[in-house]
Amino acid sequence: MANVITGEKEFFKGIGQVKYEGLESDNPLAFRWYDENRIVAGKTMKDHLRFSGAYWHSFVATGGDPFGEATIEHPWNAKSDPIERAKDKMDAAFEFLTKMNLPFYCFHDVDVVDFTNDVVDNERRLQTLVEYAKKKQAESGVKLLWGTANLFSNRRYMNGAATNPNFHVLAHGAAQVKSALDATIALGGENYVFWGGREGYMSLLNTNMKREQEHLAKFLHASKDYARKQGFKGTFFIEPKPCEPTKHQYDYDAATVISFLRQYDLLEDFKLNLEVNHATLAGHTFQHELQVAADAGLLGSMDANRGDVQNGWDTDQFPNNINEVTEAMLIVLEANGLQGGGINFDAKIRRNSTDQADLFYAHIGGMDTFARALVTADNILQKSDYKNIRHERYASFDSGAGAEFEAGKMSLEDLRNYAVEQGEPETISGQQEMLENIINRYI
Ligand code: XUL
Ligand code: CO
Secondary structure: OOOOOOOOOOOOOOOOOOEEOOOOOOOOOEEOOOOOOOEEOOEEHHHHHOEEEEHHHHHHOOOOEOOEOOOOOOHHHOOOOHHHHHHHHHHHHHHHHHHOOOOEEEEEHHHHOOOOOOHHHHHHHHHHHHHHHHHHHHHHOOEEEEEEOOOOOOHHHOOOOOOOOOHHHHHHHHHHHHHHHHHHHHOOOOEEEEOOOOOEEOOHHHOOHHHHHHHHHHHHHHHHHHHHHOOOOOEEEEOOOOOOOOOEEOOOOHHHHHHHHHHOOOOOOEEEEEEHHHHHHOOOOHHHHHHHHHHOOOEEEEEOOEOOOOOOOOOOEOOOOHHHHHHHHHHHHHOOOOOOOOEEEOOOOOOOOOOHHHHHHHHHHHHHHHHHHHHHHHHHHHHOOHHHHHHHOOHHHOOHHHHHHHOOOOOHHHHHHHHHHHOOOOOOOOOHHHHHHHHHHHO
């Protein structure tokens, strides 16, 4: 268990450390599935799942939406001095992370401390908070899963950062990335994320797409070269999302990002951070995105949440869909885990969830869903026919002409002759419903 740490003041009063109590427990502030020391497929749950809390949703956002003002008042926002306020927020964050037993956290630069339009002052502010975070990490044992820079909220980024048609804006984005990388490295951050919030377009009428994408590639190379020069050994992740806030984002989905990384020679240093609700926005299932990344050897990390089937936009709800998450964990287990990353709760409580306990319930639900899905997926892989059934579907390629085809030894004429000789193929079932029943059976 993490050491629970508070600052001078306890912000989440009346809520102690959340512990594993098992399936018999009625306690809404306990885990029923997430038992960090339980061994599944040769590793502890803690090491498989590497859960992380997201600074922006849990400690910064206040429930405002395009139609309404803030609904949640954070007690750590009371002080007027920005540095003192940021320290209170960090106290609250580490109190929450340790009470939730979350081993990691993630942040954007501007989540940690408020920024102004003064680059040098922003660097100083972030460094001050980095020193504070170092102490908090040492006291608690909580680690930084990844850092990132917010290159989408400030109005200067309204036309993008790395893909902005104005070079001056691009340089400001670079300044922010440099200082966010410095912060990540100073805190022993294990990875660094690029989510291209506004790296895309609202209209092609005013956009030179080719030039913008080349700028993005140059920007990523410069960032990577700088971080490596500073000794950063971690992985860079690109987080695909098809749209929102722009009409079209260049990092549309896993396949698009992989082709971009290959085209611009970034495959050595970059992997993917896949997010559930971004997958569904792109018209894919989450497991589709994970599988695409895994097949390319680039399954780095995940942002856990869920969308809303009726709404369709990026609602960032906490995960609770056990079927969806089980199918995801099947892919993660078969890929031998995430490469360097973890499971970051990029999810927010609803704006009418205004009790302090709501943030705890949300994370408990998400962690239990993933823990249960991990156990279920492992059972499916160990005990059921799932793998065999899929393997057997391709049996015709295991020997004879099929194997020759796979080895590249059959010409189009050979294939045609085979079709003539063998006549009409037999009908073979895909057995989809049977496989779906296997998932439900082990849940
Ligand atoms: C936005 C989103 C971001 C990234 C980090 O949809 O997912 O919070 O995860 O910039
Ligand atoms: Co995300």
